[in-house]
Amino acid sequence: MTDRRFLFLLSSARSGGNTESMARAAAAGLPAHVPQDWCDLTKAALPAFEDLRHGASYGPLSAPMADLAERTMQASDIVFVAPLYWYGLPAPAKLYLDHWSHWMRLPDLGFKSRMAGKRAWLIMAHAGSSEVEIAPAREGLRLAAAYLGIGWGGALLADANAPGDWQKDPKGQSAAAQFFTA
Template sequence: MTDRHFLFIVSSARVPGAVGNTEWLAREAARHLPDGATSTWLHLNGLDLADFEDRRHDMGTYPMPSGDTQRLLDATLAATDLVFVTPLYWYSFPNRLKRYLDHWSAWMRVEGLAFKDRMRDKRVWAITTSGDRARTQPMFDSLKLCAEFLAMQWQPPLWGLGGAPGAIEKDAAAIATAANYFGARRA
C-alpha cells in the first residue's frame, strides 16, 4: 500500500477531452501507477488561471488566490508527485504551463502558506512527445531547474515519438518504458 497521490498537469493547448500524443502516453503510464496510488488530472486549458503579475518588490506578500488558481494550488499541495504532461511547443512548454509555474513565485509569498517548504521532496515527472528527443532537452532542463529550486526530486523524463495524431501508438519503446515509468506496477 502507498499514500502517493499523482497530479497530472496537462498543458496541451488542445480542447480538454481531445487526447493528443503526449496525453496518450501519460495515460498509458498512469495505467501502471504503484499499488494504492491515486491520481488527479487537471487540464490547464480548461482552467481559468489568473494572469500572473510580478509584484514581489512592490507588495512583498501575495493574497491567497481564488477560483481555478486556488484549485490548482490546492491540487499541487495535495500531490506527492507532480507529472507535467507537456507537448513540446517551439522548443519549450506551452504558455499555460509557464503561467502555472510563474504562480509558484506568488505562492511562495502567501503569508502562512509555506509553499516552498511544502513542495520539498515531492517527486517531479515530465512526459512529452515530439519529433526529436534532443530538441526536448531544454524544456526538460527548465523543469528540472524549477524542481531543484524547491528541493523537489526530479525524475528522469519520459519521451515518445510525436507528430501526427496517433504517432505515439507506434512507438513500442516509449510504450514499454511507460509501463514501468512510475515504479511498481499495479497487479
C-alpha cells in the same frame, strides 16, 4: 508507493494527443491504490501572472487558484504532461509554474515547505527533435523543481507528431507502462 499521490497536469493545446496518451499509459502502470488527480491546465483559465515581488504585496488567491495550489501541495508527485512547443513548455504549463512564484510568497500557504521533497516528472511528445533541442525544456523544468527542493523523477519522451503516432511504437508503450515504477 505508500502515501504517494500523483497530480497530472495536461498542457497540450489538443486533447487526446500523443502526450496525453503517453501519460494515460504511464498512469495505468501505477498501483491501483495510488490516487491520481488529473488537471487540464488549458481549461483551468489561469489568470495572467503578475510580478508583485518588489512593490505591492500579493493578495489572497481566488478560489480556483487556491484549489489548484492545494491540489499541487497534496500531490507527492507532479507530472507535467507537456508536448514540446518551440523548444519549451506549452504556455499553460509555463504560466502554472510562474504562479508558483506567487504561491511561495503567501506565508499562510506554506507552499515552499510543503513542496520540498516532492518529485517532478515530465511526459513529452515532440516531432523529431534531438536531445540538444529537448534539453532546454526538460532542464528548465528540472531546475525550477529543484529550486523548491523537488526531486526529479525523470522524463518520458516520444517522437510522435500527429495524434495516434505514439501508439504505433510498441517500445514506447512498454516504456510508458514502466515509467513510474521502473
